[in-house]
Amino acid sequence: MSSPTTPLVDRFAEHFGNTGNPLLSVTVPARSEIAGNHTDHEGGDVIGGALDARIEAVCALNGTGTARIESVGYGGFEIDLSDLAVQASEQETTSLARGMASELAATGRTPQGFDLIMQSSIPSGSGLSSSAAVELAFGRAMEALWEGAAIDAVTLAKMAQRTENNYFGKPCGAQDQLASACGGTVLLDFASAVPQV
Numbered sequence: 001m002s003s004p005t006t007p008l009v010d011r012f013a014e015h016f017g018n019t020g021n022p023l024l025s026v027t028v029p030a031r032s033e034i035a036g037n038h039t040d041h042e043g044g045d046v047i048g049g050a051l052d053a054r055i056e057a058v059c060a061l062n063g064t065g066t067a068r069i070e071s072v073g074y075g076g077f078e079i080d081l082s083d084l085a086v087q088a089s090e091q092e093t094t095s096l097a098r099g100m101a102s103e104l105a106a107t108g109r110t111p112q113g114f115d116l117i118m119q120s121s122i123p124s125g126s127g128l129s130s131s132a133a134v135e136l137a138f139g140r141a142m143e144a145l146w147e148g149a150a151i152d153a154v155t156l157a158k159m160a161q162r163t164e165n166n167y168f169g170k171p172c173g174a175q176d177q178l179a180s181a182c183g184g185t186v187l188l189d190f191a192s193a194v195p196q197v
Contacts, residue, residue, distance in 0.1 A: 012058045015070050016115040021060040026140045028133045029054045030122040031179035046188040048179030055133040057118035059141045064113035072119035081111040086167055099163030100138040109146035116141055132176035135160035157181040
């Protein structure tokens, strides 16, 4: 997390105005598997690598009980943070935000309203795990904005996997989330319930 000075800050100000609260920036890379595609489902090994394509976001608390999220080129949505239960009718990005909010609340944090604007350089439908990067961006934003203990990369990745499984309904393994959360090039061993990085 850092104090952002990017063009995304200008977009944030144009869309949400200035609340006077500190702005935070979040960047999460896309990923590709170098070897071991889908072996996470079978208890095997995966070599994953982070890419230059990424999700970038700027966020700040807004003093309400609502998360207001805008995605450049895709529009926006709001989530009432007093209701973090699965909503069967929700679209992908909305369900991912609600799911990550639920996961972060489960760490003992008190959900607080925030504004977030994000943009992606990950080509849509490219197979480079844009959904995992979005989940992790939401998670890192809420981790920083809501008071609580730091969350390590593996734990956050497992939270993102559960969100994709339970809120979006996609029965994925954890390789996408882990590779993006850890960054760089990583060897992931899925022989145990807790992946080894």
